Amino acid sequence: xxxxxxxxxxxxxxxxxxxxxxxxxxxxxxxxxxxxxxxxxxxxxxxxxxxxxxxxxxxxxxxxxxxxxxxxxxxxxxxxxxxxxxxxxxxxxxxxxxxxxxxxxxxxxxxxxxxxxxxxxxxxxxxxxxxxxxxxxxxxxxxxxxxxxxxxxxxxxxxxxxxxxxxxxxxxxxxxxxxxxxxxxxxxxxxxxxxxxxxxxxxxxxxxxxxxxxxxxxxxxxxxxxxxxxxxxxxxxxxxxxxxxxxxxx
Amino acid sequence: xxxxxxxxxxxxxxxxxxxxxxxxxxxxxxxxxxxxxxxxxxxxxxxxxxxxxxxxxxxxxxxxxxxxxxxxxxxxxxxxxxxxxxxxxxxxxxxxxxxxxxxxxxxxxxxxxxxxxxxxxxxxxxxxxxxxxxxxxxxxxxxxxxxxxxxxxxxxxxxxxxxxxxxxxxxxxxxxxxxxxxxxxxxxxxxxxxxxxxxxxxxxxxxxxxxxxxxxxxxxxxxxxxxxxxxxxxxxxxxxxxxxxxxxxx
DNA sequence: GTTATATGACTGACTGGTCAGTCAGTCATC
DNA sequence: GATGACTGACTGACCAGTCAGTCATATAAC
Numbered sequence: 001x002x003x004x005x006x007x008x009x010x011x012x013x014x015x016x017x018x019x020x021x022x023x024x025x026x027x028x029x030x031x032x033x034x035x036x037x038x039x040x041x042x043x044x045x046x047x048x049x050x051x052x053x054x055x056x057x058x059x060x061x062x063x064x065x066x067x068x069x070x071x072x073x074x075x076x077x078x079x080x081x082x083x084x085x086x087x088x089x090x091x092x093x094x095x096x097x098x099x100x101x102x103x104x105x106x107x108x109x110x111x112x113x114x115x116x117x118x119x120x121x122x123x124x125x126x127x128x129x130x131x132x133x134x135x136x137x138x139x140x141x142x143x144x145x146x147x148x149x150x151x152x153x154x155x156x157x158x159x160x161x162x163x164x165x166x167x168x169x170x171x172x173x174x175x176x177x178x179x180x181x182x183x184x185x186x187x188x189x190x191x192x193x194x195x196x197x198x199x200x201x202x203x204x205x206x207x208x209x210x211x212x213x214x215x216x217x218x219x220x221x222x223x224x225x226x227x228x229x230x231x232x233x234x235x236x237x238x239x240x241x242x243x244x245x246x247x248x249x250x
Numbered sequence: 251x252x253x254x255x256x257x258x259x260x261x262x263x264x265x266x267x268x269x270x271x272x273x274x275x276x277x278x279x280x281x282x283x284x285x286x287x288x289x290x291x292x293x294x295x296x297x298x299x300x301x302x303x304x305x306x307x308x309x310x311x312x313x314x315x316x317x318x319x320x321x322x323x324x325x326x327x328x329x330x331x332x333x334x335x336x337x338x339x340x341x342x343x344x345x346x347x348x349x350x351x352x353x354x355x356x357x358x359x360x361x362x363x364x365x366x367x368x369x370x371x372x373x374x375x376x377x378x379x380x381x382x383x384x385x386x387x388x389x390x391x392x393x394x395x396x397x398x399x400x401x402x403x404x405x406x407x408x409x410x411x412x413x414x415x416x417x418x419x420x421x422x423x424x425x426x427x428x429x430x431x432x433x434x435x436x437x438x439x440x441x442x443x444x445x446x447x448x449x450x451x452x453x454x455x456x457x458x459x460x461x462x463x464x465x466x467x468x469x470x471x472x473x474x475x476x477x478x479x480x481x482x483x484x485x486x487x488x489x490x491x492x493x494x495x496x497x498x499x500x
Numbered sequence: 501g502t503t504a505t506a507t508g509a510c511t512g513a514c515t516g517g518t519c520a521g522t523c524a525g526t527c528a529t530c
Numbered sequence: 531g532a533t534g535a536c537t538g539a540c541t542g543a544c545c546a547g548t549c550a551g552t553c554a555t556a557t558a559a560c
Contacts, residue, residue, distance in 0.1 A: 073324075163322065210464040233457070
């Protein structure tokens with residue numbers, strides 16, 4: 001009877017193995033034998049004397065959770081896996097997050113916030129041309145999203161968003177609408193200065209980011225079959241947006 | 251003890267209710283009391299005399315499966331739901347498909363094939379300009395994908411593809427690589443005739459389809475918050491691709 | 501310095517609801 | 531009477547969430 005056989009799983013306990021501080025084991029302790037089979041996140045002792053401070057542990061859990069959610073999707077992600085990866089017991093997850101959903105949302109929220117601010121400054125700098133903003137924006141996306149595990153978060157939002165309306169709304173509010181507003185302002189500026197010959201981008205700033213989305217999805221689906229030359233793609237994209245030959249380098 | 255509480259479910263038996271052909275019910279038939287609580291897909295009797303022919307039933311199952319997979323994602327989709335929607339018992343699903351995964355793959359394969367052929371003819375017609383091919387291609391995508399449940403299939407591929415390498419490869423082979431090849435040929439043609447002033451599209455035909463992808467994802471995530479004017483988006487996109495003012499109408 | 505007690509972070513076996521897949525049984529049709 | 535499409539109760543793996551129990555550390559008392 002073939003049963004809910006899941007795709008390949010990592011073996012448990014793949015976290016950082018290490019300084020098991022030899023708590024004596026009794027032959028058959030009923031429940032909870034401390035440090036039973038798991039390594040602490042770090043052997044370093046914090047200033048307060050605790051083995052690992054709460055923030056570090058929280059990060060470790062979020063880190064592990066991202067890996068597992070990204071690999072299996074929300075529903076198929078097992079909390080046991082996350083716990084094992086984070087080097088804690090499952091119960092510990094519940095000391096830090098109310099439930100699976102809260103953990104998932106915390107993950108997305110945490111990955112999003114730090115980026116948007118920096119983008120804002122860049123786009124608002126005076127004397128910026130459209131070409132230079134696009135250059136900067138695309139470089140930033142490659143470095144901070146495609147080049148990091150944040151791309152996994154973006155993919156999770158795309159995949160799981162339809163089933164988490166609250167998440168989609170949060171993402172729209174914090175990322176999409178803000179990003180589009182910036183891009184729209186840049187485009188309007190470009191039209192005003194004559195750098196852009198069409199109002200298309202001012203009306204649909206989505207056209208600026210569409211290839212970034214494509215690159216993210218391609219990376220997840222086809223990169224093994226046919227890797228995408230993302231820098232080349234984005235250069236070509238800038239070329240089209242700016243209406244031919246815009247081969248500027250910073 | 252809060253347990254795997256799933257998101258809102260449709261009540262079972264939402265399929266086409268109808269002609270229960272009054273098979274007599276015994277008070278407590280042990281197993282399988284035929285036509286227990288479910289409506290047949292159709293009351294029409296086929297030429298061969300069977301209540302419903304195999305192909306029709308297969309379609310009904312695929313139809314129901316698409317709805318359930320699309321709503322809940324692969325893992326969270328319940329075969330019981332699909333069966334209820336299709337108006338059959340769960341066991342019947344296994345007469346038509348080996349298992350959940352085979353059903354999922356059949357779904358995607360079935361939705362994909364009919365489209366590609368037509369696109370091919372359109373792009374190969376002699377005397378076609380880039381502008382007219384794009385016009386046609388975008389219209390076709392709006393009508394045949396965004397306008398139908400095929401968009402759900404596309405979204406499923408995007409969402410579940412990373413966990414189904416075989417599916418991603420199939421989709422790449424049958425759709426992506428073929429579509430890009432066509433687009434690349436069209437772009438090369440455009441460069442040769444002078445209709446396109448840049449080789450960007452010939453190098454990265456992905457740039458042509460990126461906004462279609464964006465539209466599909468937007469529709470799934472944000473359409474309730476901020477609906478996207480897809481025809482406008484694609485008009486603006488054509489404008490940019492063709493290097494300004496391309497406001498043609500068919 | 502040593503021992504006793506308190507604290508709370510952490511553990512992991514366990515519970516109970518869930519659901520993919522099975523198969524003995526039913527019945528319309530041949 | 532035989533065939534085979536169809537049924538649906540059932541099995542057993544599965545896993546989110548719980549909580550009684552453990553122990554490192556801190557603090558107090560001697």
